[in-house]
Amino acid sequence: MKIALVGAGAVGCYYGAMLALAGHQMLLIGRPAFVEAVRAQGLILEKAGQRIVAQVEATTDPAAVAGADWVLVCVKSGDTEQASREIAPHLSAHSHVLSLQNGISNAATLTKILARPVMPVAVYVASRMNGVGVVRHEGRGDLALSGQHAAEIATVLNAAGIQTQVSDDVMGALWTKLVINCAINPLSAITGLPYGEMVAQDGIPQLMEDVAREAISVAQAEGVTVPDSVFETIRSIMVAMPGQFSSTAQDLMQGKRTEIDYLNGEIVRRAAKHGMDVPINRTLTLLVKSAERRGGQKPL
Template identity: 30%
Template sequence: MNIVILGPGAIGSLWAYSLRQQGHNVSLWSHHTTPTLSIQLDNHCQLDFNNRDNSALECADLLLVTLKAPNVEAALMPLRSFVHSDCIITLMHNGMGTAELVERCFPHNPLLLATTTHGAYRPEKNKVLHTGFGTTQIGGYNLSGQRCSFVKDVLDNALSDVFWNDEIETALWNKLAINCAINPVTALYNVNNGALVEEQYQRTLNGISSEVCKVMNAEGIDIQTAQLDQTINQVIRATAANYSSMQQDIAHRRLSEIDFITGYLLNRAAHHGIATPCNQELYQAIKHIEQSWN
């Protein structure tokens, strides 16, 4: 397939390299303007990729978007005239809410949503480390996207295990729920994930999960607070040494994904008339930090 990776950060570079190794014609679209970018995965040989090639974009069968959620719309909008209506657009990032924006900009394209638990880290500009093996779920957001289940096999052959999920939005909601708990709290208090087992954070975490469950139930997802509490605690303990992406963003004064994590939850809560004071307080705290930089 002709594949373009939009946003070749750590995860995007991991997929680019893995897909190239399977014989696909892979190009990158980065904010860097150089015509060629190199990627070395772990200790494997370095591979060169075309970058910002309009002809590659025009011929793309698959556009894999691995940007952070806040950057998706601004990066995709200038590309509309180059992306063919048959090109499959796949969004792979934390948070929710970008699919609605992309569908409005690309109403005729098949649109897929994906979530992955693979870990990747980029210690240098041209090097990426595969730090943790995981799984990827992918599914169709619109009707034409639901007909593109073969993309699962393309991705699975490159970086297993990949599963097609007919209810991908439920999977994304489950991940959003975990992110609502871990990301803003670790960012606000500047701690790693493991610190959240301490007693001082339990009331906040319980308040978050209770509110999230109410919104998920209103969205038609059957989940109980105790079940979500257990899942959140499992993830906290399994990733105890990790720092969340939002903690890293706030620590380095980068725009976080709060609008597409807690912000998305608040929007859906407002739609259903559900009060979410705990999540609202966290959202405002993170936004206050971001706005203070200006």
């Protein structure tokens, strides 16, 4: 199977490597430095104490999606519109497009611009780039998806060692993940701490819960039910991955733009539609954006 992947970051590289190692023809579309490194050394996956080289193709050209059976979109949420416009003229009629992204609105954005159904996928993986063309797996890696052809796609992913379930309510899963990210990501970024050290700070566990409750109130206003188990999930992540920095923290450390507008910022925007106030989520959004403006090299 030919699979094209748009957005060769930590998430995309992890799943790209897993699919390539399962024997699929993988084409990753990324930045020039990434393409150069992968063409020279392959895509390197560090997982379970092993360093594995996955043979993939790499290019900077969005037109390379032509002929792909699947197109996996893994770009940052802020780049979704641009990426979709770049690939739209080149997609084959038979291509299945999947959104493996944070946030709750990316699949809708892709669907509108590409004028075809796009499958939203809830992604649960901790990974980070450990050098150009080197992705390090830190934990989990499972997916949840729904929609037409979901069972067929899940079968292929499971065969590649990517635990995948077909969900009756993937948007509910995406909202639950959004609540979790809102509680964890900005605080790791602002403190500059990995999860274990962050949660050991006085008051942080309660603050995380308060952030989550604000986000859940907005989900309810949107007609979405987030299970109470989300609080235990947040606590368990702190225990399971004590050395992990959130993706927002990693972006700040690398001087990159974060996805905060599509995490806590999404909660702020949707709350405003319902005449609701979410002061904690608004404050965290503003603090992370302030850190972005000054380069984010040091914690606030």
